[in-house]
Amino acid sequence: MKEILTVSQLNDNIKFLLEESFDFVLVEGEISNLRRPQSGHTYFTLKDDKSQIRSVFFRPFGFSEKRNSFELEEGLKVICRARLNVYLPRGEYQLVVESFEPLGVGALQKAFEQLKARLSGEGLFDERHKKDLPFMPERIGVITSPTGAVIKDILSITGRRFPATDIVIAPARVQGSEAAGEIIQALRRLHSFGKIDVIVIARGGGSLEDLAPFNDETLAREIFKSEIPVVSAVGHETDFTICDFVADLRAPTPSAAAELIVPERLELMSKIGSAEQRMTSAFSRQLAVYKDELDDLRRRLKDPRRFVVNLKISVDDLKDRITAAFSHRKQTLRHELGQLQLRLAHRTPAVTIRERKILLKNIEKDLCGNFTLSLKAHKERLLKNSAVLESLSPLAVLQRGFSITRSVESGAVIRQTEGLTEGQDVNVLLARGSFNAKIQKIF
Numbered sequence: 001m002k003e004i005l006t007v008s009q010l011n012d013n014i015k016f017l018l019e020e021s022f023d024f025v026l027v028e029g030e031i032s033n034l035r036r037p038q039s040g041h042t043y044f045t046l047k048d049d050k051s052q053i054r055s056v057f058f059r060p061f062g063f064s065e066k067r068n069s070f071e072l073e074e075g076l077k078v079i080c081r082a083r084l085n086v087y088l089p090r091g092e093y094q095l096v097v098e099s100f101e102p103l104g105v106g107a108l109q110k111a112f113e114q115l116k117a118r119l120s121g122e123g124l125f126d127e128r129h130k131k132d133l134p135f136m137p138e139r140i141g142v143i144t145s146p147t148g149a150v151i152k153d154i155l156s157i158t159g160r161r162f163p164a165t166d167i168v169i170a171p172a173r174v175q176g177s178e179a180a181g182e183i184i185q186a187l188r189r190l191h192s193f194g195k196i197d198v199i200v201i202a203r204g205g206g207s208l209e210d211l212a213p214f215n216d217e218t219l220a221r222e223i224f225k226s227e228i229p230v231v232s233a234v235g236h237e238t239d240f241t242i243c244d245f246v247a248d249l250r251a252p253t254p255s256a257a258a259e260l261i262v263p264e265r266l267e268l269m270s271k272i273g274s275a276e277q278r279m280t281s282a283f284s285r286q287l288a289v290y291k292d293e294l295d296d297l298r299r300r301l302k303d304p305r306r307f308v309v310n311l312k313i314s315v316d317d318l319k320d321r322i323t324a325a326f327s328h329r330k331q332t333l334r335h336e337l338g339q340l341q342l343r344l345a346h347r348t349p350a351v352t353i354r355e356r357k358i359l360l361k362n363i364e365k366d367l368c369g370n371f372t373l374s375l376k377a378h379k380e381r382l383l384k385n386s387a388v389l390e391s392l393s394p395l396a397v398l399q400r401g402f403s404i405t406r407s408v409e410s411g412a413v414i415r416q417t418e419g420l421t422e423g424q425d426v427n428v429l430l431a432r433g434s435f436n437a438k439i440q441k442i443f
Helices: 007-021 107-121 149-161 179-193 217-224 242-246 254-261 265-300 304-346 350-392 394-399
Strands: 025-035 042-047 052-057 077-087 092-102 139-144 166-171 198-203 230-234 404-407 425-429 434-438
Touching (some): 107 242, 139 149, 179 198, 230 242
């Protein structure tokens, strides 16, 4: 070969050959070395058990984020639709991925599984967040298509089971790219409408693509923060959506939702009738028990009228006895008074009174003389004893500056240091007053 190529020329030729020979390719492999820099692009290696190739997914040039709603994960097996590209500065070739699908499962199913796992990890599906449904709702809000068979079924069942229940329809699309947004707006309108006891989000069955609006993350979070209980009635019994998991109750079908929410009027009336019969029977039995107890008490209790008659007779008898005793006592006192009057008439007290006066004067004179002499003698003896006591009183000693010290604990007078301890509390008596002290040092 006479032509000598530079490295750049060789890489240009390789680039031309590869990119012209391979337009778009579908490549199956496992994702590894996944990284997402701040640019928003996704870089990874696509590999199998024998080889690997560098790959890049440029977000601005690929499909919209909504079409590739699931996230690439390390170790995920995918089928990529890509173009071959040669990066000249390094002489490397790589795949520029336009779109990708999970291997063995659809993109919508993978997105559903990823969103379910993320919301479950955040606690949006926890039972502790579920609100109880009202027993007998007065007004039910229904979010669904106003022209579909679903609303007709709901109206028919609620009208048959409990006609007094009001149904407020919040129309919204239940299929298509704009359905999730309309359902969210309908949910908000029902919250601002007024008194809504429970909200039903309903749709008939369909494919995973048809039910995609009910797997929307924004709708799931709107249902989670709803202050009104939400019932999800989407699809058939075998269909599950994110809306089912985050709602307060999942109904297998829209018709089942109506039956779960609205009680059966005839059944309620039957239960009320049965309860009334049970209450009447119980009341009758209890009344019979009380009647038997009352009859027993009547038999045990004697006629009170007889007791009252006996009391009246006793009162009359006591009255007669008191009257007779009073008359007898009155006569006796009159007789004694007459006897005293006769005795007093025979003995006049004037002489006795005169003699007693003279005797009293003599006794008074003697008592005054004796008392004066005795008082004088006692005064002299008191003065003498006072002088002796004054000379012997310890208070006189205290007046000269001395004091008396006692133990606070025993009250004994302290005459010597023997037996004292440092820190002991003592009381010191002065001529006027006293105070407590603590022994600090003994000499």
